[in-house]
Amino acid sequence: MKAKFLFASLLMGASIFASAQGVKDGIDFYNIGDYENAKTILDRNVNSASNKAEVDYYYGMIDLKQGDLNAADKYFKDGAAADAKYPFNLVGQAAVLLKNGNKSAAEALFKQARNLAKKNVDLECAIARAYFFADPTKYESQVNKCLLNARKYGKTSPQPDIVQGDIYFASQDWGNSMASYEQAMGYDPSNIESTVKYADTYFKVNPELAIARLKDIIQSNPNSALVQRQLAEKLYEHGDFVEAAQRYGNYINSTQNHFPKDEARYAQLLYFADKFQDCYDVASKLRSSVPAGSSYQVVADRLMLYSLANIGKWQEAYTVGKEMFSLRANDNNSYNLKDYLMFAKTCEMNNDADGATAMYDKAIELNPDNLEIARSLATQAAGAKDYAKALKYANKVLASDKVETKDYAMMANVYYQQFADKNTTAEDKANAYTQGINYIDKALSADPDNYSYVYRKMLLQIANDANGKGTAASTVEKYVQLAKAQNNVADFGPSLQYAYQYLAISAINNKDNAKALEYLRAWHELDPSNTTVEKYIEALSK
Structure with missing residues (x-):
């Protein structure tokens, strides 16, 4: 019986600790101005909170900072009713009155609060904040007086310097703001609020030092959701992806007080580290936990799609991709270029040619300046003998105001491949040759000595000279000159060798044996083991 009681007591103690830490986490997030996440954490822990008056105070402060004075006032009054001896809800009510211009009533409540907690540094700081929130200019002397009192009441408390740092921060005086936070840290090196605010401000100047400060404080606050999160995020922002992933993993697995953004970041870091199965697992868990309509549905599906594609699970990737694109079908801003290209590839691997084309078209439509997509697709389609598609994408490139000379050569190459294809009809061959020459000449007019362009024209003209009459000779000769x-x-x-072969055969067909011997010898010099060439040389030399 004693063992059962002891075990139950341990469980209850763990629950109380978790609740207390949960409320503390909510307050920590409030203190750095992250009101939405602060409220989320308080919502998770409010039912098991040991001090309802305290929770009501912070609910009220969140509403106050977000401009809902009526809701704030209700929370403050509920908190005062729950515990009349908790002075901060009186300060909250006074803050509402000050904001509404009722100074005398507000100061009466401040007096009541001071009677409940005499010479209390935290209370004086809360009153200073109330005056500053109402009107920092109008109540500047009252703010300064409160801070002076606070310094007398708590000579080693970090709170007055934190408030002073926030005042400097509000006026964008970053230097004095950091100095105040640093002073606060000197009084209490384990203080979360001053350290996080210092690190967040100082990160822009010296990220390594900011990260070091967060690593120091996590030693004294290992269970703090805020400290764990801030350290993980700063490591990510600094590019320390491996350690950031580890820290995010520890944070997410050690506390319930994390958010969809954190799980998405963790999955993203796992993806960057090529840990595709782990990324999929985290993203899948995120996907199942967020409500319908959440933007994180797309984020989770995206990371699942990418991971499955990299693992080679194309059928599963196809299912996830279809779901992802159905979520925001009419919102182009929800998807990025990689989404379209990754799902296009997935469609191809699942024999969905129409789906792939639709994705590629969307990628080009939404990224008209990224011509490399259309260039690549034109080349791929031509290689797959889908000339209609190849020409479609090549024409998209040529229609751009950023067309380059190489794009005319690309178009010529598409027509060359169509011309050389034995399955192309005679009519289409004739058109392919005419268009191919037209486009390669456009490229050559801009860059006449580009051997690559001359080579492409040579190939097209040789392919069109099936009888070896020498109609391509001048182009072939120029290519030889440029290549050498x-x-x-x-x-x-x-x-x-290919060029010399054509020139030799053309010379023979035109009964110019001297020229043929010249080309054959040049060919043989490049391929001395070619006995067939030797025999031709011998025969023509007689």
Whole structure:
């Protein structure tokens, strides 16, 4: 029986500690101005909170800071009713009165609060904040008097310097703000509020020092959700992705007081680290926990899609991708370029050609300045012998005001591949040749000595000269000249042999044996083991 009682007591103690830490986490988030997350944490812990008056005070302060004075006042009055000896709800009510211009009634409540907690540094700081919130200029002397009192009441308390730091911060005096927070840290190195505010401000100047401060304070506050989160996020912002992932994992697994954004960040970091299965697991858990309509549905699906694609689970990726694009079907801002390209690839791997095309088209539509997408798709489609699609994407490039010379050569290459395809009809071949020459000539008019462009024209003209009459000879000769002038001429061996072969055959067909011998010898010099060429040389030399 004693063992059962002891075990039950331990469980109850753990529950009370978790609740207390939960409320403390909510207050920590409030203190740094993260009101939405502060409220979320308080909502999670309010039913088991040991001090309802305190929770009502912070609920009221959140509403006050967000401009809902009526809601704030109700919380403050509920808190005062729950515990008449808790002075801060009187300060909250006074803050509402000050904001509404009722100074005398507000100061009467301040007096009541001071009677409940005499010479209390935290109370004086709360009153200073109430005056500052109402009107920092009008009540500047009252704010300063409260801070002076606070320093007398708590000579080593960090709170007055934190308030002073916030005042400097509000006027964008970053230097004095950081100095005040640092002074507060000197009084209490374990104080979360001053350290987090200091690190957040100082990160812009010296990120390494800011991170070091957070690592120091996490030693004295290992269970703080705020400190864990801030350290993980600052590591991420600094590019320390491996440690950031570890810290996010520890944070998420050690406390319930985390948020969808944190799980999304953790999954993202796992993806960056090529831990695709782990990324999928975290993202899948996030997906199942967020309500319908949440923006994190798309975020979770995105990371699941990317992970499954990288693992090669294309069928599962296809299911996730279809769901993701159905969530915000009419909201282009919910998706990015990689989403479209990744799902297009997934569609291809699932034999959904229409789906892939739709994704590629959307990617180009929403990223008209990114011509590399259309260039790549044109090349891929031509290689797959889908010339209609290749021309469609190539024409998108040419329609842009950022078209480059190389794009005319790309279009010529699409037409060359169509022309060289044995399955192309005679009519389409004729058109492909005409268009191919037209576009490669456009490229050459801008860059006449570009051997790559000359080579493409050579290929097209040779393909059109099936009988070897020599109609491509002038282009082939120019290619030979340009290729031989390159420093890495050895790399051009195969293409030069092809050129010499064409020139030799054309010369033979045109009964110019002297020219044919010249080309054959040049060919043989590049390919001395070619016995067929040797035989031709011998035959023509007789």
